Amino acid sequence: MTPQLDNDGKLRHLLTLEGLSRETICGLLDRAGNIRDAAMGRTQKRSTLCGTTICTLFFEPSTRTRSSFQIAAQRLGADVINFDASTSSARKGETALDTLKNLEAMGVRGFIVRHPEDGAVQMLSEHAGEGTTVVNAGDGRSAHPTQGLLDVLTLRQAKGPDFSRLKVLLVGDVKHSRVARSDLHALRTLGVGEIRVCGPAALLPDDETLAGCVSGDDFDAMLQGVDAVMMLRLQRERMEEGLVASLDHYHRDFGLTEARLRLAAPDAVVLHPGPINRGVEITDEVADGPQSLVLRQVSNGVAIRMAVLEALLG
Numbered sequence: 001m002t003p004q005l006d007n008d009g010k011l012r013h014l015l016t017l018e019g020l021s022r023e024t025i026c027g028l029l030d031r032a033g034n035i036r037d038a039a040m041g042r043t044q045k046r047s048t049l050c051g052t053t054i055c056t057l058f059f060e061p062s063t064r065t066r067s068s069f070q071i072a073a074q075r076l077g078a079d080v081i082n083f084d085a086s087t088s089s090a091r092k093g094e095t096a097l098d099t100l101k102n103l104e105a106m107g108v109r110g111f112i113v114r115h116p117e118d119g120a121v122q123m124l125s126e127h128a129g130e131g132t133t134v135v136n137a138g139d140g141r142s143a144h145p146t147q148g149l150l151d152v153l154t155l156r157q158a159k160g161p162d163f164s165r166l167k168v169l170l171v172g173d174v175k176h177s178r179v180a181r182s183d184l185h186a187l188r189t190l191g192v193g194e195i196r197v198c199g200p201a202a203l204l205p206d207d208e209t210l211a212g213c214v215s216g217d218d219f220d221a222m223l224q225g226v227d228a229v230m231m232l233r234l235q236r237e238r239m240e241e242g243l244v245a246s247l248d249h250y251h252r253d254f255g256l257t258e259a260r261l262r263l264a265a266p267d268a269v270v271l272h273p274g275p276i277n278r279g280v281e282i283t284d285e286v287a288d289g290p291q292s293l294v295l296r297q298v299s300n301g302v303a304i305r306m307a308v309l310e311a312l313l314g
Contacts, residue, residue, distance in 0.1 A: 013125040016143040018184040031307035039303035050077035054110035060083040061267045072305035133312040148182030150304040169196040172232030198222040202243040223263040231272040
């Protein structure tokens with residue numbers, strides 16, 4: 001059994017999409033679709049998690065992920081504690097595990113964890129007590145499972161449930177992207193017909209990560225006929241490592257413009273996990289244009305996170 005499954009094969013934690021069955025992923029997508037009205041505040045709050053306390057345990061900054069998890073938990077009736085490492089005892093040297101165990105002793109049952117180190121969230125899950133669940137909200141460059149789920153939910157809404165006929169292109173800093181890894185796991189499991197990965201050679205990952213994908217650094221060629229373009233944030237800190245010559249050069253070679261988008265299928269859709277570096281990965285005209293599903297991804301984030309919390313704690 002993987003660490004996120006219990007002895008009956010049911011989800012106890014959500015740490016990664018790697019190894020999850022198609023049935024499990026589709027079940028979460030279906031649940032999110034069914035509760036989207038509640039997620040958007042269009043119907044009365046659900047009481048599934050009434051009396052349950054959830055903590056967003058974040059050791060890295062976040063806007064969309066933290067906010068949507070908080071909204072998701074509240075719309076399920078849970079009480080929410082927002083933990084910020086910069087204003088906590090973590091600054092005094094308290095470990096992440098000690099923080100979790102102390103909050104667990106106060107009756108917190110669910111932990112939404114973001115951490116800069118690979119494997120840190122799994123370590124916390126392995127030490128969690130009986131009845132406690134841990135959700136990975138992004139660890140290092142390893143995984144961001146709820147982002148992967150909301151991305152494929154958005155794609156399914158736009159293109160239908162048959163992923164086998166789709167050509168999907170991921171573009172950018174795939175090497176350092178936990179979002180890309182989770183997207184790739186989800187796309188493979190759902191049977192996407194062709195997965196393409198494009199970026200500067202220095203920002204493409206190892207062959208194992210790219211297994212089954214068509215990869216290359218010619219953006220115009222890779223765009224030909226694709227049904228969806230999933231742009232990734234250029235992590236500007238990588239500029240300091242000399243992995244990209246300049247922002248201008250990156251935009252010239254890998255920026256998505258209206259002209260470039262015309263190389264894709266006529267009804268191609270554009271996704272981006274945010275935050276967007278406008279004028280670097282993508283122009284304003286594309287980010288705000290009719291083919292962009294960026295804001296749909298954001299709203300789907302609340303529904304997916306409600307579905308995950310309900311499945312794990314409900």
